[in-house]
Amino acid sequence: MLELAILGLLHQSPMHGYELRKQLAQVLGGLRSISYGSLYPALKRLHAAGYVVTDEPDPRAPLPADAPALTGRRGKVVYTITAEGKERFHELVSQAGPEAYDDGGLFGVRLAFFRHTAADVRLRILEGRRRTVEQQREGLRASLARTRERLDRYTLELQRHGLESVDREVRWLAELIDQELTDSGQRRTDGPSSGDADPPPATTPPPPG
Template structure:
């Protein structure tokens, strides 16, 4: 997801490494903090793959600043990843939010956007639970444990809100 997020933010506009790190931290929050030891090697790999380039500009103090720019190959890689996210990108909520954060970059292709949303809709429409009794999912109503019951009730409310949003957005995209 780091690659997708880097490409997505650089599609928005060129950024310095520090700015990019701040944007990534805002997107991933406390769930998946991005360290310099993770970010800068990822930037170097993307640069080696010609997906981004680095330019040097004068800094506000004495040190020069490196600005990262998306290349045409990087733009293509981003759009390809958005059109065909991996199954885990659809099922994992944190990865899904990263896809959603940049799905607008497919603005010239509402059918592709709708196809991605339909995959998420199909995933959410499958019965699921955090807890199982053998192979059978256990519903919130069956728990005497208020904490597990709370987990299931919160998850159900979140899923219902997302399903409503998905259906509404799909209707709008289908009209486009």
């Protein structure tokens, strides 16, 4: 999951780990943050896989009193995405299977980089996510109906609030899907409207008919 997020951010511009973490927290909605204990190992993996390069030959060497005169040198490492990394990113961003939406966290990251995702893939992911969450909702509803008598007030409130959250997510997804359909419907009659979304990376499905 981190892999996608990091590549996505580096896709825009090279960055330090520190900056990466801040942007990540921002993209993830401020709730989901990311710890260094996850970030640096992830960067190491990406580096080992050749998806990113660093501007320092070996960031590990602590320059052991050999060249202390060098002012600028103090371990800062800028990570830059490679061609392979970009390829990998587009590969990840084009996956439309259950792995893309079954987990809420990953889905969030996917959504955050939707402007790099083809329109048909976007639609399939949104609909998959909706199915998943709808099933959650039904399970929750059933469980609540079955046990509502035996539950004390607090557990009941907890379940009720959880159910409402899931319900809201379903409605939210429905809105997003509607927007997608509307957009792709009026694709040629009207220029795109909001934000800085890329000109859709092609692969747009033919308008219904």
